[in-house]
Amino acid sequence: MNTSPVIEARDLNLTFETNDGPVQALKDVNLTINKGDFVSFIGPSGCGKTTFLRVMAALEHPTAGTITVNGMTPDEARRKRAYGYVFQAAGLYPWRTIARNIKLPLEIMGYSRADQDTRVEEVLKLVDLDGFGGKYPWQLSGGMQQRASIARALAFDADILLMDEPFGALDEIVRDHLNEQLLELWARTEKTIAFVTHSIPEAVYLSTKIVVMSPRPGRITDVIESPLPRDRPLDIRDTQAFLDVAHRVREGLRAGHSYD
Amino acid sequence: MTEPVDTTPSRWASGVTGIVFPVLVVLAIITAIWYAVCVPMNIHGAVQSAERAGVVVIPEDAKTRREMGGVALALQNTGEISDVWSQDRPRLPAPHQVAVELWKTTVLKKVTSKRSLIYHGWITLSATLLGFAFGTGLGILLAIGIVHSRVMDMSVMPWAIISQTIPIIALAPMIIVVLYSIGVQGIIPKAVISAYLSFFPVVVGMVKGLRSPDAMQLDLLRTYSASKAQGFWKLRLPASMPYLFTSLKIGIAASLVGAIVGELPTGAVSGLGARLLAGSYYGQTVQIWSALFAAAILAACLVAILGVIERVTLKRMGMA
Numbered sequence: 001m002n003t004s005p006v007i008e009a010r011d012l013n014l015t016f017e018t019n020d021g022p023v024q025a026l027k028d029v030n031l032t033i034n035k036g037d038f039v040s041f042i043g044p045s046g047c048g049k050t051t052f053l054r055v056m057a058a059l060e061h062p063t064a065g066t067i068t069v070n071g072m073t074p075d076e077a078r079r080k081r082a083y084g085y086v087f088q089a090a091g092l093y094p095w096r097t098i099a100r101n102i103k104l105p106l107e108i109m110g111y112s113r114a115d116q117d118t119r120v121e122e123v124l125k126l127v128d129l130d131g132f133g134g135k136y137p138w139q140l141s142g143g144m145q146q147r148a149s150i151a152r153a154l155a156f157d158a159d160i161l162l163m164d165e166p167f168g169a170l171d172e173i174v175r176d177h178l179n180e181q182l183l184e185l186w187a188r189t190e191k192t193i194a195f196v197t198h199s200i201p202e203a204v205y206l207s208t209k210i211v212v213m214s215p216r217p218g219r220i221t222d223v224i225e226s227p228l229p230r231d232r233p234l235d236i237r238d239t240q241a242f243l244d245v246a247h248r249v250r251e252g253l254r255a256g257h258s259y260d
Numbered sequence: 261m262t263e264p265v266d267t268t269p270s271r272w273a274s275g276v277t278g279i280v281f282p283v284l285v286v287l288a289i290i291t292a293i294w295y296a297v298c299v300p301m302n303i304h305g306a307v308q309s310a311e312r313a314g315v316v317v318i319p320e321d322a323k324t325r326r327e328m329g330g331v332a333l334a335l336q337n338t339g340e341i342s343d344v345w346s347q348d349r350p351r352l353p354a355p356h357q358v359a360v361e362l363w364k365t366t367v368l369k370k371v372t373s374k375r376s377l378i379y380h381g382w383i384t385l386s387a388t389l390l391g392f393a394f395g396t397g398l399g400i401l402l403a404i405g406i407v408h409s410r411v412m413d414m415s416v417m418p419w420a421i422i423s424q425t426i427p428i429i430a431l432a433p434m435i436i437v438v439l440y441s442i443g444v445q446g447i448i449p450k451a452v453i454s455a456y457l458s459f460f461p462v463v464v465g466m467v468k469g470l471r472s473p474d475a476m477q478l479d480l481l482r483t484y485s486a487s488k489a490q491g492f493w494k495l496r497l498p499a500s501m502p503y504l505f506t507s508l509k510i511g512i513a514a515s516l517v518g519a520i521v522g523e524l525p526t527g528a529v530s531g532l533g534a535r536l537l538a539g540s541y542y543g544q545t546v547q548i549w550s551a552l553f554a555a556a557i558l559a560a561c562l563v564a565i566l567g568v569i570e571r572v573t574l575k576r577m578g579m580a
Contacts (some may be wrong), residue, residue, distance in 0.1 A: 059482060107494070108375065
């Protein structure tokens with residue numbers, strides 16, 4: 001496995017100026033994400049996990065420290081189309097069919113018509129939505145809509161996928177299914193994935209690396225390299241190795257809260 | 261055991277009868293109230309004409325009658341009540357009198373006739389549509405400016421709101437006089453007043469519509485490095501469509517009011533406003549009411565047409 005760093009954060013700090021005074025969303029964050037990693041960020045609300053993801057995407061800018069994405073600043077990386085971003089809500093345009101929703105980034109980035117069509121076909125297959133291109137979002141279930149939004153993020157060949165609680169609004173049964181599919185998709189496409197979640201089982205099941213964060217100020221309290229194999233059936237969640245990792249995550253979360 | 265037989269009519273049929281019946285009941289009640297109100301409103305006139313025709317009426321003194329309430333007079337002259345619905349110049353014409361007048365001045369008159377409501381309706385409608393087009397265009401442009409520029413938001417929006425607090429009846433004569441003094445007359449001044457009334461709902465609705473995409477939608481476009489223009493054409497404008505149509509329906513009704521008001525201060529010779537004015541000069545209440553109804557019917561048709569366009573457009577966009 002090639003292990004060149006894709007994302008590198010050094011002494012990253014970010015302070016929001018609010019009416020109640022400054023809020024430190026990120027404090028002295030150091031992290032390296034290697035190519036092909038599946039990294040989960042877990043922690044309670046306000047721990048800065050989403051903020052960190054937004055910094056990678058250049059949606060927020062750090063007040064101190066450095067971060068590089070593919071060796072570039074996040075802004076440059078965005079212009080080079082280094083990443084696709086998946087939000088908590090699918091955010092599909094109700095006036096566009098699924099296929100045309102997936103075309104949205106391609107239109108904006110100026111791909112040719114023919115190229116757009118072949119890419120839409122490809123990514124629809126990738127997320128198992130073959131044949132749904134002509135449907136409108138309201139005709140699809142919540143899980144299918146979220147898959148369509150993942151397809152939209154994959155359509156333009158970004159090798160990094162930034163996912164902000166993409167399955168947070170879905171029920172657990174659908175979420176299990178999508179987790180399985182996401183792992184499959186990750187194995188097939190060899191993307192680097194940064195994934196924000198609230199769920200310990202989800203983080204442990206999906207990740208090669210789990211970043212545990214805690215709030216006030218937002219910081220990293222533990223980074224766990226998962227000992228689980230890359231090939232993971234759903235029932236791996238009943239094994240001792242899985243439970244051990246989950247336990248360590250829980251410990252890390254508790255430690256972060258201890259001096260609240 | 262037998263299978264239960266579905267005896268309920270289809271959903272469509274029960275839906276229609278379920279709506280039509282209550283609507284007819286409400287209509288019947290309104291009409292009944294109208295006929296009833298005609299009695300106290302018109303009884304003075306009915307009694308007076310009966311007296312002229314030689315009938316003995318109570319009380320005999322005209323001055324005493326004038327000071328009496330309509331209900332009391334009607335109770336003392338029950339024989340004259342039937343006449344209240346058929347006077348030439350009633351204070352309040354009965355529904356069938358208005359209906360007959362409407363029929364006579366639309367279907368039975370040539371459209372080129374000066375007494376045809378179709379002719380007058382067209383005069384008003386053309387000013388309405390022109391003003392509506394001006395107003396909608398202006399409203400959309402202002403909304404785009406307001407959404408994209410904080411300066412415009414701060415400077416234009418308060419004036420747009422203030423503009424609507426001035427009674428149009430006070431402003432209309434000034435607009436017409438000022439435009440007349442620079443040589444503009446005819447349809448344009450009326451259209452300007454229409455535009456003045458109709459741009460406002462469009463501005464308010466479109467500002468709301470263009471701002472309707474949430475932060476997540478805007479962030480998504482940022483991750484694509486989309487330009488402001490792309491954000492406008494691909495996200496803001498389509499997202500604003502439902503808001504636009506709601507505004508247009510309010511705007512077109514306001515436009516019609518504007519065109520009619522624009523016809524009042526000029527002593528205009530044609531248009532629904534002119535019919536209203538002429539009717540009130542000569543005490544032709546039937547004419548006033550039929551012009552009012554013509555305006556109401558016209559407004560209803562315009563709003564209904566917009567409703568159809570809205571349904572078709574949003575359906576084609578997959579939003580309805």
